[in-house]
Amino acid sequence: MVSSCPFLSDAQFDLLLANGLQSRAQTDFDPPPVVKLFTPDAGATWLLSEIDPEDHDIAFGLCDLGLGLRELGCVSLSELARLRGMLDLTIEQDLHFQAGKRLSACAKEARMAGRIQA
Template structure:
């Protein structure tokens, strides 16, 4: 399976070109390693080096964080019985800041609508 569809790749690159002072893109793709708690919600790829992605990263240790990650390093994290896959049904409904806030609240990336709504409307 390809990590990104052409439409996702194009959107990730377009988001990476956005040089706005405060950008808070919706995640474009969700990657995960089967059999683990490792998950990535990616919002952009660096147009000059598409191996560098930006998004919310969760290695399953209870400390998800926003930052940059190498696509090659994510790919290399696969084991003989764990595969890197793309969530074919994921659609980012909120800006990445909302996913990050919800993840901080519960210690892992979540797609739970109640948790995301609470994070979105936090004062």
């Protein structure tokens, strides 16, 4: 499968999709995040762990829009691609991100700290 997202490599897209398929087969599936995205000028962060196998525009992960709420949920990749921050900058990928824990642990840590700390 090939990604059309400007901020995901083909390998990341494939892993996100594989996680989405695994999540459908195993209800307690809790993978580590695959990618960390952020707005360099708006304080928003996303840790994505999977893509919906039936709708490749929908990703699942931990989302923090910089408004004091961190939650697990779905996000549209095409909307993220169109999103611009205060200085009109696009979303970037943290190229140094290494997932050290499962997504649920990242979410718990983010709730306690008040922000995503990955």
